[in-house]
Amino acid sequence: MRVNVYAEEMTARIQIICKVIDGQVFTGVRFYLGFPFVHRKGDDDSSAVTFWGKKDLRCQLKKALKLLDRHYSKKPRPGTCRFCGCQEFTPCLSLPGAIPCGWADKKRTICTRCAVAKRS
Numbered sequence: 001m002r003v004n005v006y007a008e009e010m011t012a013r014i015q016i017i018c019k020v021i022d023g024q025v026f027t028g029v030r031f032y033l034g035f036p037f038v039h040r041k042g043d044d045d046s047s048a049v050t051f052w053g054k055k056d057l058r059c060q061l062k063k064a065l066k067l068l069d070r071h072y073s074k075k076p077r078p079g080t081c082r083f084c085g086c087q088e089f090t091p092c093l094s095l096p097g098a099i100p101c102g103w104a105d106k107k108r109t110i111c112t113r114c115a116v117a118k119r120s
Ligand SMILES: [Zn+2]
Pocket: 081, 082, 083, 084, 085, 086, 092, 110, 111, 112, 113, 114, 115
């Protein structure tokens, strides 16, 4: 399963959700998408994506932020894929029989494997 949420759908409405099932507390982070959709007071059917996790969800979110920070602070270097770091002599897909990646852009900063992954 893959869930794609587009930049246009993201909102600043983020909520912590808690549920108690069989005496166990489950906590999630809910990201609301697009416009609010409220039938009547107390019946909010707005689109949202909820990530349920234990305390380690914090670690995963922190890691995501760290990766984003690193990604935005990195200057693309010609000859190195800015997503996976592969280079001309160390291409990805080095499995026997697999076609090694090539460059997807003129500046040689995105390899063909990552370019395909970005599109899907
Ligand atoms: Zn790559």
